[in-house]
Amino acid sequence: MSETSLDRDTVEEYARWFRALADPTRIRIMRFLSGRPEPVPVGEIADHLRLNQSTVSHHLKILHAVRFLTRRRAGASIRYAVNPHCITDFPSAADILIGAPLDSCRKPTSS
Numbered sequence: 001m002s003e004t005s006l007d008r009d010t011v012e013e014y015a016r017w018f019r020a021l022a023d024p025t026r027i028r029i030m031r032f033l034s035g036r037p038e039p040v041p042v043g044e045i046a047d048h049l050r051l052n053q054s055t056v057s058h059h060l061k062i063l064h065a066v067r068f069l070t071r072r073r074a075g076a077s078i079r080y081a082v083n084p085h086c087i088t089d090f091p092s093a094a095d096i097l098i099g100a101p102l103d104s105c106r107k108p109t110s111s
Contacts, residue, residue, distance in 0.1 A: 020066045025051065026059045030068065030082065039072060039079030 006014075021027060028049055033040060046056040060080055063069045069080045 016066050017068075020062050020068060023059065023062075025049070025055070026063055029056070029059055029063065033069065033080060033082050036081065039070070039074070039081040041074070041077040041079050043077070045080065 021030070029045060032045060032048055042053055042057055042060065045060070046053040049056065060069060060071070064071055064080070067083055068086050070083050071078050071080050073079075
């Protein structure tokens with residue numbers, strides 16, 4: 001598969017994914033949340049990573065915007081979890097480079 005066989009929308013989406021992961025804090029957030037069976041409140045993420053809650057909220061917003069994370073309100077807090085579709089659908093850099101078949105992160109069925 002050549003680069004020209006990827007449509008513009010797909011290329012733009014992949015670029016957004018990689019930009020979202022191009023920050024060490026966002027990688028730490030994804031790693032932390034990937035090991036949690038239930039959605040986690042922002043405060044718990046901030047405490048675990050020893051970061052200000054506003055900093056964590058900023059990064060969560062970016063990860064949610066590219067659909068790496070789902071979120072749901074639980075009382076006064078918002079809880080975040082890794083979008084299970086992205087675990088199976090996120091293409092690795094090697095897949096893109098070698099032209100392996102790619103799927104996009106689908107919108108989660110809940111949230």
